[in-house]
Amino acid sequence: MLMYKMRSKFYKKEDMVFISHLDLLRVFERAMRRAKIPIAYTQGFNPHPIMAFATALGLGISSDAEYIDITLYESVDENVFMDRVNKVLPEGLKLVKSKDVSIKEDSLMSIVKSSSYLVRFILNEKMDKNIFEEKLKEFENLDTIIIKKEKRKRKGNRWINKVQEIDIKESIHSIELAQIEDMEVMLRMKLTAGEVGNIKPEIVLEELANHVNINYNKDSLRIHRINLLNESEEDLMQ
Amino acid sequence: MEKVEIHDLLYKVEKPARYLGNELNSVHKEIDEHTIRYAFCFPDVYEIGMSHLGMQIIYHLLNDKKNIFCERVFAPASDMEKEMRDNNVPLFGLESRQALNNFDFLGFTLQYELSYSNILNMLDLAGIPLYSRERTEEDPIVMVGGPCAYNPEPIADFIDIVVLGEGEEVIIELLELYENEKKNGGYTKSAYLEKAAQIQGVYIPSLYNVTYREDGIIESFEPINPNIPRRIQKRIIQNLDEVFYPEQVIVPYLNVVHDRVMLEIFRGCMRGCRFCQAGMIYRPVREKSVDRLSDLAEKLITSTGYEEISLASLSTSDYTELHKMVRHLIDKYSEDKIGISLPSLRLDNFSLELVKEIQKVRKTGLTFAPEAGSQRLRDVINKGLTEHDLTNAVEKAFASGWSNVKLYFMLGLPTENDEDLLGIRDMALKVLDVFYKTPKEDRASSINVTVSTSTFVPKPFTPFQWEPQITLEEIKRKQSLLNENLKRKNLTYNYHDSKTSLLEAVFARGDRKLSKVLEVAFKSGCKFDGWYEFFNYDKWMEAFKETNIDPYFYTRRRAYDEILPWDHINVGVTKDFLIKENERSKNAEVTGNCRDTCSACGITQTFVGGIC
Numbered sequence: 009m010l011m012y013k014m015r016s017k018f019y020k021k022e023d024m025v026f027i028s029h030l031d032l033l034r035v036f037e038r039a040m041r042r043a044k045i046p047i048a049y050t051q052g053f054n055p056h057p058i059m060a061f062a063t064a065l066g067l068g069i070s071s072d073a074e075y076i077d078i079t080l081y082e083s084v085d086e087n088v089f090m091d092r093v094n095k096v097l098p099e100g101l102k103l104v105k106s107k108d109v110s111i112k113e114d115s116l117m118s119i120v121k122s123s124s125y126l127v128r129f130i131l132n133e134k135m136d137k138n139i140f141e142e143k144l145k146e147f148e149n150l151d152t153i154i155i156k157k158e159k160r161k162r163k164g165n166r167w168i169n170k171v172q173e174i175d176i177k178e179s180i181h182s183i184e185l186a187q188i189e190d191m192e193v194m195l196r197m198k199l200t201a202g203e204v205g206n207i208k209p210e211i212v213l214e215e216l217a218n219h220v221n222i223n224y225n226k227d228s229l230r231i232h233r234i235n236l237l238n239e240s241e242e243d244l245m246q
Numbered sequence: 247m248e249k250v251e252i253h254d255l256l257y258k259v260e261k262p263a264r265y266l267g268n269e270l271n272s273v274h275k276e277i278d279e280h281t282i283r284y285a286f287c288f289p290d291v292y293e294i295g296m297s298h299l300g301m302q303i304i305y306h307l308l309n310d311k312k313n314i315f316c317e318r319v320f321a322p323a324s325d326m327e328k329e330m331r332d333n334n335v336p337l338f339g340l341e342s343r344q345a346l347n348n349f350d351f352l353g354f355t356l357q358y359e360l361s362y363s364n365i366l367n368m369l370d371l372a373g374i375p376l377y378s379r380e381r382t383e384e385d386p387i388v389m390v391g392g393p394c395a396y397n398p399e400p401i402a403d404f405i406d407i408v409v410l411g412e413g414e415e416v417i418i419e420l421l422e423l424y425e426n427e428k429k430n431g432g433y434t435k436s437a438y439l440e441k442a443a444q445i446q447g448v449y450i451p452s453l454y455n456v457t458y459r460e461d462g463i464i465e466s467f468e469p470i471n472p473n474i475p476r477r478i479q480k481r482i483i484q485n486l487d488e489v490f491y492p493e494q495v496i497v498p499y500l501n502v503v504h505d506r507v508m509l510e511i512f513r514g515c516m517r518g519c520r521f522c523q524a525g526m527i528y529r530p531v532r533e534k535s536v537d538r539l540s541d542l543a544e545k546l547i548t549s550t551g552y553e554e555i556s557l558a559s560l561s562t563s564d565y566t567e568l569h570k571m572v573r574h575l576i577d578k579y580s581e582d583k584i585g586i587s588l589p590s591l592r593l594d595n596f597s598l599e600l601v602k603e604i605q606k607v608r609k610t611g612l613t614f615a616p617e618a619g620s621q622r623l624r625d626v627i628n629k630g631l632t633e634h635d636l637t638n639a640v641e642k643a644f645a646s647g648w649s650n651v652k653l654y655f656m657l658g659l660p661t662e663n664d665e666d667l668l669g670i671r672d673m674a675l676k677v678l679d680v681f682y683k684t685p686k687e688d689r690a691s692s693i694n695v696t697v698s699t700s701t702f703v704p705k706p707f708t709p710f711q712w713e714p715q716i717t718l719e720e721i722k723r724k725q726s727l728l729n730e731n732l733k734r735k736n737l738t739y740n741y742h743d744s745k746t747s748l749l750e751a752v753f754a755r756g757d758r759k760l761s762k763v764l765e766v767a768f769k770s771g772c773k774f775d776g777w778y779e780f781f782n783y784d785k786w787m788e789a790f791k792e793t794n795i796d797p798y799f800y801t802r803r804r805a806y807d808e809i810l811p812w813d814h815i816n817v818g819v820t821k822d823f824l825i826k827e828n829e830r831s832k833n834a835e836v837t838g839n840c841r842d843t844c845s846a847c848g849i850t851q852t853f854v855g856g857i858c
Binding site for chain 2: 023026027028030031034035037038039040041042049053055067068096098099227230
């Protein structure tokens with residue numbers, strides 16, 4: 009059977025940031041049915057629509073740039089697709105671009121290499137812009153940034169927790185101060201994403217805070233994804 | 247009116263999607279001074295409450311009326327409750343995010359006794375006084391409905407209005423009366439409640455006085471004045487094709503327990519199992535037509551985008567046109583991969599061809615409920631099915647590739663002995679046997695049989711309403727006897743916590759004295775009693791002790807001539823019929839189903855005859 013692949017970029021914000029990745033999958037599946045989009049299904053006893061995201065977005069994180077591939081069994085015009093789907097998506101979720109790509113096109117997961125974020129938080133004590141920038145520089149000049157990652161591993165019949173040490177230095181492509189006003193700080197980060205490994209902005213912030221001594225209120229942390237980028241640091245749907 | 251500020255809390259709690267209130271097909275309305283505000287409250291977490299069909303019906307029924315705004319409220323999970331209490335956020339309606347004290351009515355659905363402590367916790371979280379007598383004109387009116395409302399006595403002191411029976415008509419009548427009383431001026435709650443008591447299906451607990459004998463048994467139960475009906479009759483809907491049914495239902499973001507279109511195909515049950523409360527209180531049997539159902543199915547699938555539709559009833563295979571209905575759904579929707587599920591199929595007319603047909607789209611496990619392990623005991627409880635029915639059904643199932651079978655039984659049924667229990671083991675082994683006798687090339691490579699037992703809880707309005715519940719020690723002994731005997735490869739045995747069954751039994755047949763126990767237990771921290779990780783048996787026992795109430799008073803055998811706490815409620819089935827059935831059970835005499843012979847249960851005398 010001939011298949012078609014519709015690639016879309018969408019945003020996820022407002023209340024929709026509280027929808028988990030798994031729940032989002034269901035939202036899309038049901039939206040496709042209501043929009044009467046001819047989605048293709050997997051074979052077998054429990055058929056699933058064939059859909060794939062570029063990466064999973066953490067709960068509570070807003071994004072201007074999520075990507076999804078949806079496989080169709082009939083060709084649909086890109087604009088018709090966008091119109092019909094946007095009519096049924098809840099507020100806070102919206103397709104901003106759709107493109108009929110070749111079914112053989114590389115998967116989104118394989119082409120994404122990095123993600124850019126805005127990270128906002130409130131300091132516990134006031135800090136000058138200069139001082140903050142110096143601290144950032146100090147952090148960037150570190151040779152290694154080792155984090156400890158707990159991994160549950162199966163050994164025979166039981167699960168054991170194994171602590172793994174990872175250097176995330178190379179995963180931080182850039183980190184800069186976008187804004188500092190009173191106690192409120194906004195950072196811009198570009199971090200490794202995709203098949204090579206995902207590094208979370210909240211982990212980077214925690215390492216920053218630990219290494220150069222920054223006190224901030226953890227409850228105040230808000231993260232926004234600006235975009236996902238490919239090898240050439242371009243939008244995934246140029 | 248101010249909204250509660252929860253945005254920042256949502257970053258801190260598990261599954262924040264529980265509290266958003268903006269799911270597909272949820273209703274949001276402008277509120278003005280004429281709006282009657284109704285909060286449908288489900289005293290458990292979102293995922294349980296959102297699986298409840300009754301809530302979807304009442305929600306959309308009320309919101310179809312211009313001047314009524316019905317919102318949903320669930321028990322917040324403990325992490326959210328803590329955040330709310332720490333930040334002084336009162337319990338709120340999900341849709342408007344406004345505090346519950348702005349509402350005219352709070353309607354709690356009583357699906358199981360172990361949710362009662364959550365009702366008190368939710369009132370408390372809303373800052374509303376627990377006891378009905380402590381609430382003022384400014385507070386919302388608190389009403390209840392649902393299966394446990396047929397004996398609402400244990401929570402009667404907390405409740406203003408009890409709705410008995412099917413709610414679609416009576417709830418509208420109650421709200422219209424409220425609207426008129428408010429319009430006419432000089433509204434008082436007490437006058438409203440007295441007028442409401444005249445509506446069939448409405449029970450106002452505060453309008454009755456109870457006295458007790460020295461031994462704790464009820465001496466008298468009397469209305470406070472002669473205008474109040476002595477007995478309150480439940481409501482039923484005459485014509486299920488004409489009654490309201492939603493054409494769109496709320497589609498949760500979260501994966502809830504029943505996450506599919508639920509199509510109610512009929513109400514009532516013709517079987518008459520003697521332990522089953524639903525089979526008695528929902529009489530008579532009334533079906534929806536295939537035409538009406540096909541129309542609803544189409545509208546619901548279109549408006550929700552769901553990938554599965556379930557035909558809901560107490561005994562799905564008893565629907566007279568089941569084959570026609572299923573055929574229609576398969577023909578119309580299998581291309582779109584929409585699965586069909588048929589819960590509550592019976593063994594004796596188990597139609598494997600039908601199930602095979604629907605499983606071509608999506609495949610699931612097989613569940614059977616023989617309820618008792620021996621033919622004698624199955625006859626005692628009037629579950630008219632034989633071992634042959636079971637082996638016959640699984641034989642065909644295994645030959646068609648099924649490899650997962652679940653068997654449900656009850657422990658502690660009246661007259662049960664160890665021989666009956668070992669019958670459970672024998673049945674499970676027979677199922678395994680049938681599997682291994684199936685030719686290897688036809689059957690799956692491995693088999694898994696799960697045996698689950700729940701503890702029998704005698705319920706009001708059943709032939710077993712006078713029967714005792716066995717002691718905790720006896721429950722445990724029976725469970726370990728089964729555990730020993732079901733230790734086999736490919737066999738799994740699950741059973742319920744015996745202590746929660748005791749509490750369930752106390753509240754199922756309880757009286758008004760229990761409200762004090764409930765209050766004390768709630769204040770000592772009891773909530774989510776149906777959840778193993780929250781249930782605190784010791785705290786409950788302390789509450790009984792502190793209030794000087796013996797829980798075993800409620801689990802004892804009752805005499806036919808004593809006044810039962812729910813005797814003032816008329817469900818249509820007569821006490822004489824229930825006594826007759828209980829006596830027949832003692833001789834293991836089977837009573838036929840309503841379609842074959844009428845056993846004169848009384849439902850046709852109280853309600854319009856000839857419909858069952």
